[in-house]
Amino acid sequence: MIGRLCGVLADKQAPDVLIDVGGVGYEVQLPMTSFYELPELGDKVTVFTHFVVREDAQLLYGFANTAERALFRELIKVNGVGPKLGLAILSGMNASEFAQIVERDDASALTKLPGVGKKTAERLVIEMRDRLKNLNHVDMPLGLASTVNGNPVADKDVEGDAIAALLALGYKPQQASKAVNAVMADGLSSEELIKRALQSML
Incomplete structure (x- = not known):
């Protein structure tokens, strides 16, 4: 099993990244809470991974810390929750926020x-209440992940990137477009735009 990758961030297109490890490029999918913490392209990066082998694919999911990976x-393991839905959940909230929702029995917050x-x-x-007790809450990050600062590249379609990221996370086209347009502002990076759009839907 591949448990961790340490290399150079070669490309990032939410929620996917390409990490160059000794000349080998690993394609990894990250929840947005981890994606926000990525460094700039060309910088060194470390992600903790979960490797999934299916009949038709071998997939790597990455996380900024071991707490998010443990929660994922x-x-x-919950019936009806696959890796894609797991990523969507951790894109809408970090591990600490999810734990608080479960402790409050606030199922309605998850339906968003x-x-x-x-x-x-x-x-x-119901199922995560007992499982969360087994996780190490000390390692769970508090508050929202900080966003990597930086101005969007002039020829990059920031709005299109944000909508594409939301679609990849499972949002419907109309829902994604509406959320992005509602928070669109000059000078935002695609990561910041995605973060604001996700927050506006919760």
Whole structure:
């Protein structure tokens, strides 16, 4: 199993990144909470990974810290929650915020995430309550992840990148477009725009 990657950030197009490790490029999907913490292209990066082998694909999911990875691993054990939905959940909130929602039995807060219906939300709250007790809360990050600062590249379609990222996370086209347009402002990076759009839908 591949548990960690340390290399150079070769490309990032939310929620996907390409990490060059000794000349080998690893394609990794990250939840947006981890994506926000990425360095600039060409800089060194370390991500903690979860490796999934399917009949038709081998997939790597990456996380900024071991707490988010541990939570992701527990999430995908819940009936009806696969890796894609696990990423969507951790893109809408960090590990600490998810733990607080479960402790408050606030299933309605989870239904605002793409792909999470009422029954799935209730199942998550019930099943994750005991599983969270087994996770090390000390390592769970508090508050929202900080955003990598930087102005968008002139020829880069920031709005299009943000919408594409939301679509990849499971949001419907109309929902993604509406959320991005509502928070669009001059000078925002695509990461900041995605973060604001996600927050506006919670």
